[in-house]
Amino acid sequence: SLSREHCNLKYSDILPHNAEGYPATREFLMKVVDILLDFIKSTNDRNAKILDFHHPSEMMRLLDLEIPDTGLTLQQLLIDCSTTLKYQVKTGHPHFFNQLSCGLDLVSMAGEWLTATANTNMFTYEIAPVFILMEHVVLQKMRELIGWSGGDSILAPGGSISNLYAFLAARHKMFPAYKERGLAAIGGQLVMFTSDQCHYSVKSCAAVCGLGTDNCVMVPSDERGRMIPSKLEELILERKAKGHIPFFVNATAGTTVIGAFDPISEIADICQRHQLWLHIDAAWGGGLLLSRKYRHPRMTGIERADSVTWNPHKLMGALLQCSTIHFKEDGLLISCNQMSAEYLFMTDKLYDVKYDTGDKVIQCGRHNDIFKLWLQWRAKGTEGFEKHMDRLMELSEYMVRRIKQMPDKYYLILEPEMVNVCFWYLPTRVRNMPHTQERIKIIADICPILKGRMMQAGTLMVGYQPDDRRPNFFRNIISSAAVTEADVDFLLAEMDRLGHDL
Numbered sequence: 001s002l003s004r005e006h007c008n009l010k011y012s013d014i015l016p017h018n019a020e021g022y023p024a025t026r027e028f029l030m031k032v033v034d035i036l037l038d039f040i041k042s043t044n045d046r047n048a049k050i051l052d053f054h055h056p057s058e059m060m061r062l063l064d065l066e067i068p069d070t071g072l073t074l075q076q077l078l079i080d081c082s083t084t085l086k087y088q089v090k091t092g093h094p095h096f097f098n099q100l101s102c103g104l105d106l107v108s109m110a111g112e113w114l115t116a117t118a119n120t121n122m123f124t125y126e127i128a129p130v131f132i133l134m135e136h137v138v139l140q141k142m143r144e145l146i147g148w149s150g151g152d153s154i155l156a157p158g159g160s161i162s163n164l165y166a167f168l169a170a171r172h173k174m175f176p177a178y179k180e181r182g183l184a185a186i187g188g189q190l191v192m193f194t195s196d197q198c199h200y201s202v203k204s205c206a207a208v209c210g211l212g213t214d215n216c217v218m219v220p221s222d223e224r225g226r227m228i229p230s231k232l233e234e235l236i237l238e239r240k241a242k243g244h245i246p247f248f249v250n251a252t253a254g255t256t257v258i259g260a261f262d263p264i265s266e267i268a269d270i271c272q273r274h275q276l277w278l279h280i281d282a283a284w285g286g287g288l289l290l291s292r293k294y295r296h297p298r299m300t301g302i303e304r305a306d307s308v309t310w311n312p313h314k315l316m317g318a319l320l321q322c323s324t325i326h327f328k329e330d331g332l333l334i335s336c337n338q339m340s341a342e343y344l345f346m347t348d349k350l351y352d353v354k355y356d357t358g359d360k361v362i363q364c365g366r367h368n369d370i371f372k373l374w375l376q377w378r379a380k381g382t383e384g385f386e387k388h389m390d391r392l393m394e395l396s397e398y399m400v401r402r403i404k405q406m407p408d409k410y411y412l413i414l415e416p417e418m419v420n421v422c423f424w425y426l427p428t429r430v431r432n433m434p435h436t437q438e439r440i441k442i443i444a445d446i447c448p449i450l451k452g453r454m455m456q457a458g459t460l461m462v463g464y465q466p467d468d469r470r471p472n473f474f475r476n477i478i479s480s481a482a483v484t485e486a487d488v489d490f491l492l493a494e495m496d497r498l499g500h501d502l
């Protein structure tokens with residue numbers, strides 16, 4: 001807690017309100033940092049719980065969230081910070097396998113601290129000169145890793161918006177007059193294509209941009225979750241025969257649930273034949289571009305795409321949020337989205353206004369999501385990221401081997417292409433049953449119960465979900481740099497400890 005002389009102070013006693021308030025300001029902030037360091041320590045403590053679960057009504061009783069009429073003391077704010085983190089899920093805990101974005105990279109986090117302190121907007125070079133230049137350097141490096149020279153990129157507030165920017169640029173490329181004249185400039189029904197395993201944000205583009213989801217054609221995938229190219233071509237021809245206008249194909253590099261990779265080269269051939277825009281949603285799989293061992297065959301042909309979404313906040317472990325969208329052709333983003341707001345994007349500035357990015361996006365204000373990635377890349381080097389990707393894949397391969405060593409307790413649903421390990425847990429009572437639909441129903445129905453036990457125990461978090469071809473199953477994601485083989489062993493033992501009697 002704060003020293004006696006400062007513990008009754010309020011926000012008005014520290015900077016900027018009190019010009020003499022630096023000592024109190026410093027002490028308050030250092031106490032906040034102590035609270036954060038305690039959280040970081042327990043996040044990395046395998047004996048600490050990942051979460052202290054309470055249902056929302058109970059949680060409200062445990063918290064004091066009310067908005068006061070008069071301001072509270074700095075001391076109370078410190079208590080508020082501690083209580084907040086006490087009930088926050090530790091997504092950086094080595095036993096947190098729940099999402100595609102896991103882990104707490106501390107250099108990236110330090111970057112986020114600086115970002116918050118710099119508190120600037122990314123729409124103009126004028127107020128973010130260093131960060132704008134960092135975007136140029138990092139995004140160019142990422143385009144080189146895709147296999148392009150030139151082109152253009154931007155950071156977006158998440159993969160869904162990155163995919164939307166690709167859609168908008170594709171439509172603008174084919175129908176530039178749409179920007180001024182709207183649908184009248186198109187004179188026909190636009191149609192887009194994506195696999196039935198794609199991220200829902202792709203389908204959402206059809207709704208948001210007025211195609212209607214009926215005109216987002218879901219292409220069947222094979223038993224490994226990969227888009228079937230011949231089906232894609234069939235469906236394109238079918239729509240053309242109806243007089244529709246196919247214009248956009250999304251291929252997924254790393255699907256959300258099973259981590260499948262669509263066959264890019266074959267899909268690119270079809271797009272070339274039919275003059276369609278090829279977007280690759282590599283939000284999840286993009287990190288593997290950094291790995292010479294795993295890039296091929298998963299990402300072979302990615303350089304043939306017209307646009308690529310790649311989220312460093314997923315496999316690369318940059319802190320949330322860090323999503324990038326890359327275009328092979330330079331100039332498209334700006335011509336598509338430019339509104340030339342004269343109060344921001346004056347063209348008579350003293351510097352080269354091509355460094356102003358605000359007019360490239362449909363947003364105005366844009367958060368600085370680059371520094372935490374740039375600093376992390378400075379810390380790891382490209383070779384450090386490659387080692388990181390290879391390590392995550394190696395740990396997933398280890399988990400598959402361990403699951404195969406205990407076929408009585410675990411049923412591997414399919415061989416993973418990346419770090420998504422999909423399986424059923426087998427409680428004692430089904431271990432002598434044949435793997436029939438009857439058994440599948442039982443082991444699917446226990447997923448939410450076993451997940452509930454994990455969360456009540458607070459010792460483990462592994463995601464489950466149904467997909468389009470099977471009921472609930474567990475999907476384990478190894479995307480945190482904190483995970484070791486021992487943590488995989490813990491996961492398999494803990495699920496059995498919690499679930500054997502289900």
Ligand SMILES: O=C(O)c1cc(=O)cc(C(=O)O)o1
Nearest residue numbers: 098099100101102199256314
């Ligand atoms: O960034 C993430 O952690 C993330 C994004 C998704 O769209 C889906 C998931 C997921 O299914 O875990 O995670």
